[in-house]
Amino acid sequence: MNIDHGVLLPVLIPIASAVLGLLFLRGRHRALGLFSLLAILLSLASGGRLLANLARGADPAVLPIGGWPVPASIVYVADFLSATMTVLGQLVFALAIVYSLGCRDRCARDSAYYPLLLTLSAGLAGTFLSGDLFHLFVMIELVVISGAVLTARSDDPAGPEAAYKYFYMSTLAGILLLLASGCLYAAHGTLNMADLARRISAHPECPLGAAGMVFLLSAFLIKGAVVPFHFWQPDFHSAAPTAVSAALSSVVVKIGVYGFLRMTTLLFVPHAEILRSSLIVFGAAGLLYGGFAAAGTRHAKRMLAYSTLAQVGSILIAIGWGTIPAIAAAIVLIVNHALIKASLLMLAGAVASRSPEKSASFESIGGLGRSARAAGVLYFAGALALVGIPPTNGFIGKLVLFRGGVELGRFGTVALLAGAGIVTMIYMLRSFARVWWEGPQGGIEPKPRGDRLAAPAVLIVLCLALGLWAEPLLDLALRGSVYLSEPAAYIAAVLGGGS
């Protein structure tokens, strides 16, 4: 067991900084923002170190908290999957904080705003790094409460209502997770994921095991905003502060995806077939519903939120295919979609910040792009990436995804993905034309200044860089996928050698 206290840092640094910020920097939002940025960058560095160690070939870093023997203690595990997800999450959160520093929202001047962003990122990192099912639940609670409070305090008048709905539906997910933990503990007497995986493979037909699986699946379906468990998502994004919705739609929604990966490659390997086929069905539903709903909505942020349903759908399909190239494709898509969607939401928010009503509905922002050309260039690049047109990372993702399907001979599903791509093109092109090509609506005077574009610019540069120089990510994804195909590696890393 490669014990490394560094596994805790991506969780501890943001939480401790949030506490320090709330204690000492109340009322000084500028200082608080910069301090939080520093904290999240440190946390990102600590996550990067974990990933770099893994890339060098080290064993997954493991930490039983408190030093208690393993199944009895909470374990933190940084394997390929969790380290990648953590780094991705912290990266997006760092940029969300950068965006917040340059934004004109009143809520960003709140004393609790940055600390809440930090706890949200900590919760996210903890969700990925936890090797314990119940601790994962606890961390998701942290994510939910932070996200809900941030949204409740949003400038948008619909904030409290959106937060309320989000909280309600997330609580349902929480209950399901708790039920799942209960069932699995009753069935297998452990909450440690490695231990659970080992026991489930040994006794796949244990009573309550299947029920636990269903509840866990449902919980992750809610977290991943998978149709028909997606209802919290679109309402949430139109009301949440831009930085928060960017983070939620890009990385927090990936908690569900992460869960599916863990379920199919670790926890429920004996039942993986049935899980995979249901994921393909759910993925296809999301692909269709999300695409059409995005095309039908009249609000830029909602459109992007719906599009997330479709994008998550395609990731689900990749996970459902389950081969090594398909899982690698899923990882690539997870990373790419996070970067693309975060940047697009930030750009939509930046344009909305220039509209007098501060709304991202097309009625308010139609034609406003003429005063924000730079945002238009970035948005166009982001749109290309979302559609999957080279030279962006979206193209790389589409290529590996389609190839994964072709290798399996799943031509029908690939055709569905292709059709969804065309729908994506329809709504992205329309939204671009509405905001940047059309003339402004009668009487709308854009504000002279809006939110700064540094954060989305960095994200778009990353999107292009990962399109032109995709090898490192592809290599990482492939190695991660090979690693995931051998659940014994995770189990051995956590429980020690000869399990």
Next chain:
Amino acid sequence: MVGNPRTALRSSGSPQGFPSAVFGFAFALPPAAAFLALLALAPRVLDEGALVRSIPWIPSLGLAFSIRLDGLSALFALLVSGIGALIMIYAGSYAKRDPGAWRLFLYLQIFFVSMIGLVVAGNLFLLFIFWEGTSVASYLLIGYAAKNEKARSAAFKSLLVTGGGGIALLAAFLLIESATGSADLAEILASGNRLRESSLYIPILILAALAAFTKSAQFPFHIWLPDGMTAPTPASAYLHSATMVKAGIYLLARLNPVLGLTESWFWVLTATGTLTMLFGAYLGLSQRDLKRLLAYSTISQLGVLTMLIGQDTAIAFKAVVIAVLAHSLYKSALFMTAGIVDHETGTRDLDRLGGLRRAMPGTAAAAVLGGLSMAGLPPMFGFLAKETLISTATHPTLPPFINLILAGTIVAAGALILAQAGVLVLGTFAGPRREGLEARDPPAPMLVAALVPAAASLLFALVPLPGIASLLAAAAGAAFGSPVKVSLALWSGVGIPLALSVVAVSLGLVLLRFESRVRNAQKQLEVGRIIDRLYDGLLAGVDALSRRAVRLQHGRLRLYLSVMFLAVVILFVLFGRPVPPRLAPASVPLDLWAALRVFALAIVVASSAATIVLRRDLHAILALGASGLNVAVLFLLEPAPDVALAMIVVDILTVVILVLALTKLPAAIRARADALDFRESKRQKILDAILASGVGAAAALVAWTALATRPRPSEVSQFYAERSKALAGARDIVGAIVIDFRGFDTLIEIAVFSLAGIGAFSLLCRGALKRDARAADRGSRSPLLRSFAFVILPLCMVLAAVFVMYGHDRPGDGFVGGVIVALAVVFWYAVFGAERSRRTLRWVRPLPLAVSGLALALVQASISYFVNGSFYTPVDFGRRLGLPLPDGFALSTSFLMEVAIFLAVLGGASLVIDSTGHPDDSESCESSGEGR
């Protein structure tokens, strides 16, 4: 004037203008350099067959940056770079007065790079990347005059069609890769019959054809091209006639050696090509806009090329390469002259043009040369192209009836095209000068750019340069797969081809003569926009579906949750193995305890039901409280005193907070809420009841199964039970688990609790309904209650202190302590009113309390890292320092954690109490959230 981007440009142009001529020459340099470099390389290409260079790029994808220059590539690359250089110069004059012209040059340059890349790419996926690049550049150029609605929708249409084709191309390439095992063009071209014999052949063929047809504007995907004439004319000349629209032709020619030579290939391509050829030629004649007319004739010509590739004979490929060259030359020349006319006169409507030959002699010369070549008349290069084309139709390898059809359609199309060329040139330059039409020849760079390709059309035909013939031969050979002879002699003797040609020309002249009558007849038929209507219908269908999809997101939480619950139940039924196990014969004695349990359970059920049935909000809340307390009783009977205790205090706190929240609601709203019946119909209620029973049944089944299969040994539980005292120093297992074994959970949970307090606080600030509840702040005047309040607070604090100190060993802990003190504070708020409570209880500062609790938790967890080298292991300072402490109390990190929990819970709870208990919100939010 409608649809003319120039008007938009002019209106926004500044009088000083933009140094666009300089830009034009500067941007002409890269294509010119490329042209010269290609010329220099051409001899080597002819000698060696193909020049290949490859740099590894993304090996995991099998994607190399590989360049492959053979005859076919060289022909296209020379056209792209040569015409590109001319276009850039032309655009320099064209875009004068347009301050945003840098965009035009940028897009043109992006296109140039992509198009060159497309034709020299030696790897399928590299080719695809450049292919998409050309589509995107085309989109941006068509939408260049974005203020114009037509330009926007044309741009959208073009990218939708070509982008959709792009997806088909990607799929085709993936299938090719999977069938041949390589994405490298050289390897694929060397794979012989592998693709043709593959089971994937038909899908590959269809997908590749789709890609080529969309890009090369074949029927029925041609619709984007005429609309795309909203692009600035340089772009139309360059992309939409000379080069980009031939990308599909290039693709088909490129893949012909491995995909062609089959029946299906022949039918798909020949049929589509012939149809497109006729359709384009027919509709071209009815156009009055110069650019649209040219666009339709381009479509027709592209159809010719597709048809020829489908035939798969040596002479067909000879015709392809000659036609590609001829068309690129004359069509770019004609587009540029159309642009000049438009630029100088401000219109390109044939109805408003005429008689410009004197005013614009240079332009007229270019147009005449181009027009002659387009009409296929000698001594132009276009004549050569048409002759070769007609000779393919009479080729003996084809079945006679096909020969007949081909010959007929080619003659018909040829006649129509000739008439169009006549309409175009004569309508603009011949006849009487229209009134008010001011014009003169454009600046020299513009005119020269148009004259060069026009002159080349003549020159290449008159002076057969050997280099050209051999380049064309190499190109045709690369596309055909085996050597093709190409001679460029204008006169090939008298024969059937010549006769057909004469027929076509005479027919064309007749059409030209009766041109206006023909056009009127065409108007009656109205076939032109059939496909556009289909496109509109498809989009409308998508929109209708979309609206329907959006309507599902109706904003009603009740229904959202219902759907989710229903889905969970369905999943549970499908995959959850909902089979109740048989319960072992009851071994539970029916004693007093059992009776008590049943009683408590009955109360839980009854009071839960009551929360639904009771109308008054207060009653419902009290029923909820009763339900919670009886759950606590059940825990107590289990016996689980820790859990029961926590449950009791939480339940009381919940009820208190809810009641406090009620006092914040204005009486009117409460009354309305009380009177509100669920507006849903009876059916809705029944459905809800069914759903609720389903969820309940699932939960009951799980509980039943858990009971029936109990007890099962768990290593972990056993470990906790045996070791909690020894390892964690706690006699109370729950305490040991909460504080030690899984203490990190607790740490995060108290963070959640504090944040929830902050959240409730801010929600209440936002949703505050002011002024109404001011009366409530008076508090109670009863002296008994007041003195009781003075007693109860210290008592609760002592109790909490005991819980915190001994919680590790006994039931009760920091959490319970925190809630109890919070309850005492609530009592103060109720008795003395918020103002006075605040003044007296100055130590209740919610946010600092909560946050310092969290801070303490983090500190105690980290201490052990520095003491023991391990995060969150217990450290007993008391024992280390040898302090005399009462039995059962240890001055340890566990104690610190209890204190931390106490502080965080008290803080979080008082955040809620403070904001619900205080009547006037706006100030309290500012002051207590930030300051207190």
